[in-house]
Amino acid sequence: MGTADNETLSPAPSSPAPSFSQRREWSQDQAISYLMAQGIENPDCLSLAAGFVDFETLPVELSRKAYAELLDDPQTARKYLQYGTTAGSDRLRDQLIKHLAKLEETTVEELGIDRNQLVLTTGSQQLLAILADVLFDPGDICLVAAPTYFVFLGVLAGVGAEVITVEGDEGGIKVDALEAQLEQLKQEGILSRVKMLYLVSYYENPTGVSVDADRRQPIVDLVTKYSTDHQIVLLEDAAYRELRYDGPKLPSLWSCDPTHSQVVLAQTFSKSFAPGFRTGFGVLPKSLVQPVIDRKGNEDFGSSHFNQNLIATVLERGWYEDHVFEVCENYQKKRDAMLAALAEEFSDLQQEVSWFVPHGGLYVWLSVPEKLETGFNSELFAYATNVEKVMYVPGQLCYPHAERKNQMRLSFGVLNPDGIRLGIARLANSIRHSLK
């Protein structure tokens, strides 16, 4: 028998495929999968695409010290090796309240939250996913700035939510555009389907921009105003909050909601400490605590208790702040290297190519002429990866329906300054080539 015959016979009649859920259909074809596949297929490329954090500043020494402490006394060590609770370690949650008070430049008393409003998750990603689960029925609406964090777009697709984008600029989401959109939804009679406004408030992934200080209170007020028959949850994703290099110190959106009943604040130790411990957290309005815990109870009934205690130790001993300072110093150099390289390499293309200057985070958002597409199937992407050997994230992944195709996300997370300079030079060559 020939191969063709064999193939015809091969799916044994005894094993048909499983029949999947609607949710499985919705969670297919994620941008992140393409991206990772591209990364694997192009290992020889300089990566301006990878979402990894800087290797050099990962806390090897601090982790060693913290582990030594955690395992020093067998009696307490065993507690850390045991199951914790679904919401997470009290020790870490208590430390987090102090830490938040510092970030918010206030006192623990003024902060006015209690430990039970904090839920520790597997990265902050898990918090985003759980909130989507407990809020969205298929067809419910999430408002987002455009572009936005593409993994969250995948989460929203995965629960069958409809995404409505609101325009932004260098100051983040535009207040008047948000108001117009909410008003329109009200006029259309579908405000009842709007469950959430999602914003990456600091040094956004992918644009690097932050929501301007003077837009913050108005945004919270708008969400409150349009929360008539039910509360529209404002999910403030502050993943990059602590990676601030210059520019103003911005108050959180969360702090603009003094009753803490409307805004969820999501943060993570992935960027400021180490993603390998997968520890993030949410500060939740009281109404959301039990729903989130119930869902997490089903998902895993608690993230790594040991890792939570490791981070508690690092905070408790005062090691964290110095570490973050060092991390920021290092990223600042890398950001500066990227900005300088962009200015230099694109000096002849000032009309065609533009970018935002980020004051923190890991990303620079680059726009090229409209006619130049950047997607995985574009000529530019092919040339960049195959000829120049440099990879970026196509900007269209960061729009729910690939609305704009002439942008890209550049990361200075993983390369060192020399690598960044070389990467930008290669990128400039690619763009110049494709513009011809």
Next chain:
Amino acid sequence: MGTADNETLSPAPSSPAPSFSQRREWSQDQAISYLMAQGIENPDCLSLAAGFVDFETLPVELSRKAYAELLDDPQTARKYLQYGTTAGSDRLRDQLIKHLAKLEETTVEELGIDRNQLVLTTGSQQLLAILADVLFDPGDICLVAAPTYFVFLGVLAGVGAEVITVEGDEGGIKVDALEAQLEQLKQEGILSRVKMLYLVSYYENPTGVSVDADRRQPIVDLVTKYSTDHQIVLLEDAAYRELRYDGPKLPSLWSCDPTHSQVVLAQTFSKSFAPGFRTGFGVLPKSLVQPVIDRKGNEDFGSSHFNQNLIATVLERGWYEDHVFEVCENYQKKRDAMLAALAEEFSDLQQEVSWFVPHGGLYVWLSVPEKLETGFNSELFAYATNVEKVMYVPGQLCYPHAERKNQMRLSFGVLNPDGIRLGIARLANSIRHSLK
């Protein structure tokens, strides 16, 4: 104004409640929440209820050695502190293939799976939850043995699945009962809604029983036979597999499906090593790999990479097997203590009280006369917790609709032999009191 007035006014008109998803409704009122609340309200009780593992044998020394190795070389240490992949560390997955080959008493070659069929999760719980997500639409059917692992019943409720129970006995689920049930579903024309058969195949939580060796192949064959228009997935939850104290060495259900296209094998390091690292895994039929990874990509895009590497080191260095041996020796003593105490304390109640003898795991399943209810609201539970100061898990939690109310799950996980003896004495007093 009096308190009542204040309460009437207190929900500020500016902050109505969020409007939750259907899924949030379904994930409310979980047994585990009641149980944890009871545990917290009764801290002075001896706990035969807690699902914790033994404290004494938690691997403090091994963890210390493993961490030292992981952090020894800064270059590799940084890799472990970085993000991993969604599916998990290649290093651990390679070790797991070797480990599985040993458990299955075969060679890596004979085992015939590749690394990509292994997915590492946050405990094995996360794998169970993800499988439920990708398989069940509301109203779809899961077959389970009754009683079964109550947290998974919560997961099924959370996705709106319908649970159909199949009778079991000391040999696990009954083959003829399973066949009758499948045939009935076929006759009713709703076989297309049956997505999964879930079985805890070794030393079940809650009954302590295993599926008999001679029932294993017939069960797999039945599932294959009734997988006509789509594949019914057999989820083999082997959480307690490695905690074997005596009795026969049982082949996995997974090994009865030599093409590995029908059975998912879920295992965990929570019971045999340390739950604090939250590391479990699944061996998946190829058809399920991408669906599971896509969903996990949304949920957290990877569990703790550092913890995965810690366990890889423990396996790689050959430390794991000795550790499991020690853990089993210790549990065996505790199981023996519980069985001896039961025999002694209930010697006058031999007609009324019965239990299964477990050959592994952490649990003994006790039945009392039908008229004696064991639930949270029963007289027995109140007397046990308030007067005798002992806690157990009411058996009805382990049935989807609390079908039977005269059973209880006793755990020898956390107490030492003296505590176990005292706990059983108190329990016997409580039962004797309530039988009067």
